[in-house]
Amino acid sequence: MTHAHASTADLMRPPFPAEPGAGVYSNKLGMWVFLASDVMFFTALIGTYIILRFSTDLPWAQPGAVLNVPLTAFNTFLLICSSVSMVKAYAAIADGDRERLKFWVLMTILGGATFVGIQVYEYVKLVGHGFTPNGYREGSELATLAAAEPLKYGLQTAGIYGSTFFTMTGFHGFHVTCGVVCMTWVYFKALRGGYSQQDYRGVEVIGLYWHFVDLVWIILFTIVYLI
């Protein structure tokens, strides 16, 4: 969002003249506040998962039994890479290098898009095996496996397993997608030379969002796939 009266001297500083506030310009502060609220949103989803999973004594599917961990590990790595490329883009424009800005933003977009792509692929595979938001589909491959080894596949908890898994990762994926869209917008603005060493607010702010989404995934990967 551009400032209503964006005529203050240095847009990378707090609005002026005004009493000193958080000490950062408003877009950045606004984004941080938004991230705080997003923390609470994910608290609802991840918290639900933790509560449902750890307040039942019934066995839960063992890690790797249902989910494809190697693929997701790679995906995690990919997201981390895109975080690095993002921060590289930020560093580039902070030093006033518009060419490298474009390059790194593009890299980030690719990384994010691939992540989403892989996640969609994973979803398709999972559903194919019979892992759905309401458990193991009747007569599916997974259902038979689970019937054979109820402990390994957490037969009794499959219902909430599916519910929480798809909701959490789904909304994370949604966040990534939104990120990619905004990032594309940033990219085109960068192509038009919209960012300079004096004003690269857009890059920094979208970066914060992007790293946050990465951060959330780091948590999700551990507690959903590995534990």
Add this chain to the structure above:
Amino acid sequence: MPWSLPPAASTFAGDVDFMFWLILVITGIAFVIVEAGLLWFVWKYRARPGRQAHYTHGSTKAEVVWTAVPAVTVVVLGIMSNGIWVKVKGRNSVPPDAMEVAVHAKQFEWNVTYPGPDGTLATGDDFTVRNQLHLVVNRPVKAHLSSEDVIHSFFIPDFRIKQDAVPGMQIVAWFQPTRTGEFELACAELCGHGHYSMGARVFVHTQEDYDAWLAERAAAQEVTP
């Protein structure tokens, strides 16, 4: 007096009522102080020609007082309440000699399962009665609350007992009737359009009457699933 607490008919009803009246007195005092104060100020300090408001930014002493007094009051209230709370709902508060019944709620009725002659639940001679809770006076009751479908709430006003019956949870509520007679059991949690009609009757018998009723019931072996 129909506009006040109904007559108490269980052991801890007295404690609950005491707590209620105590809080009423305390809050009543606070209420009078505030409202009377407001009225008085409104009258005394109303604008009149030539009046000058007294310019002050406050008084720490006064503020300390009206912070400390309520603080102490509520802590005391909390401690007193907690005593009763633990006595009624605490984990191991159920008297050992309690008579057990299983109360299974479903839209929109109460199904009460009785231990039968052998006095223990989950045995062959159990029988279930719909919308009737038969109890023995001065004998603690341990009610195993469960629900078929949605959340209901087991509420006997005269006994001052209320406890939700939650699907997927086994919840125990106990109480001890102190008067024989007929009382009402109501559902206190919105459970659908029939919520308003989800009532049942509570009969508190003397031991003899209860045994008689039990015998006749057991004989009939009437089982309503």
Add this chain to the structure above:
Amino acid sequence: METTARKHPNYVAIWVYLAVLTAIEVGVAFISHFPKPVLMLILVGLAIWKALLVALYFMHLKFERWRLRTVFIVPLPLAVILVLAAITEKLW
């Protein structure tokens, strides 16, 4: 931190750092034979470690004032309170 001539932290190093930690995580989860509780502790620890790296360097919280850090820190205890309170249902 708006000073333009700022010297940036070595992001590539942090990238390697994160990659290694991820590898360790997967390794610990599948190869090692810790008892479940220990395993969880280790994994959660590693996850928080990684998250901190991202927050401190990529989101450059390390270089921000406390005024701004608090914005992000405030919700965390609330999240913990919610989960802890709700999970005590288990004790029934």
Add this chain to the structure above:
Amino acid sequence: MTSVAAVHTHDAPMSFWRKYVFSTDHKIIGIQFLFVSLFFLLVGGLLAMQIRWQLGFPGQPMPGGGILPETMASEGILLPEYYVQLVSMHGTFMVFFAIMPLLVGVYANFLIPLKLGAHDMAFPRINMASFWTAFLAGLIMLASLFVPEGAIRSGWTNYVPLAARPDYSGVTWGQILWCISIVVLGLSSVLGSLNYITTVINHRAPGMTWFRMPLSVWALFITAILGVLALPVLQGAAIMLLFDQTLGTHFFDPLEGGQALLWQHLFWFFGHPEVYILILPAMGMVSDMIANGSRKPIFGYHSMVFAIIAIGFLGWIVWGHHMFMSGMNPTLGSSFMISTLVIAVPSAIKTFNWMGTMWRGNLRFHVPMLNAVAFVAMFVIGGLSGVFMAATPVDMFIHDTYFIVAHIHYVLFGGSLFALFGAITFWYPKMFGRMMNQRWGKIHFWLTFVFYNLTFFPMHNLGMAGHMRRIYDPTQYEFLRPLQPLNEFISISAFALFAVQLIFAANFLLSLWKGEKAPQNPWEDNGLEWSLPSPAPHGNWERVPTVYRGPYEFSAPGTPGGRDYLPQYERLPTDREPAAALAPALGD
């Protein structure tokens, strides 16, 4: 002093649409919120009237009920299915679409920039988005009344499994729309709140230090923090509820490993902060109005601020007091009881400081002052009844009875709504450039005050007698039949209460055209907004004013011109320029 108030020049003539519909001006957005939420207040009121008819005269055809379709009423006699919808939607509309937008949507928008000396919100376009998303959410919620099977039937709290299972509740679309509407509304609130927070932190005029902010702004600031952290939780919960309905997930389905209490935890973890969202702004604005009406500085400004912060914080750790009887771990119940009771302390500080403000004042009983004083008087009743329920053993009896309903309405109507009647009258001139009629304002106040108490006070007695909430027909129970006369009495007072609200509606609407032209500072107040002409121009100030003192300098000795008020923006020879203002003014 009017020099500060030069009309804004640098806005090109705008089309009607840009100016009044898709406006990014925080004042216009506030006014848009005002009209929309007053409409929803009316809707909520109409639903309440039907509730009252049914409770007062069960089984009798409701006048005009004939027009209702068969699914709602059979020849005018309301059906139980419809009654639970009435209750649920009454609560939903009043909480989410009337009081919350009235307090936050209207006054956070209108007051924060004006009182802090900013040209506009930090993110005007996000602000506009916040209004339109809220509007959309309202439409969706309204629509849910008219879909087949009607609206939700599980109370505004939507307890599961009832809410999650159409086969139990008999509602499908109503529930789905409720969830969607709430998710959209949550988005609106988050967008709004992050705007308010950023503006308060970053856009205060030179000299407007933290402890020179009016209490209304402090309250709205803390409220915004509550909003930004609480609503996402509700969104998450609503989304899971929606998925349980549509995707067949099992979050709240006990048979499949879900938990019924999980919903309650999530809902009330949001819900209690929410109720403070519904009272804090009212408290803040009441502080402003009482100081103004008493012509005295607020008593103990700093402790008022800390009380607001304390309430805001404590609000997060008390949600379990709605779940004492839910089968929640009793030890947890004890701790929630203590934390809940502790909230009485900061509330006490505020109450007595308001009284302290009036003490030895020079009380002017203009309409805002009347309503503000009524707020204190009524909020205290609601607050004190809260103490009964906070005491777990007592709650064991009064939980889910009309005692709660009485509490709700004393804090929400006696509290929030009275404050709003005052606030609307108080800032009306800055919004519309005209005054609301004082005479009719007072008539409306007194009639409302009387009928309001006649309506809601007896509900305490109903509760004491054990009268359950949300029941369609009390006469079903023997022990409730003796109470029927009381129910009838309440209903009749409620109808009167509704009727007198129309006085307010008329006064509000007619004054838009007929009201007398407002002077710049009709209430002789100190806030920055009064340095502007009425109505305040687009962009507010040509150059932002400088602030020299706190907002409550009434009757200060040595005020020039024999006035008893000393505006924040008025520079006395003795005042020093604040640091921020000294630096070269750039742009602007």
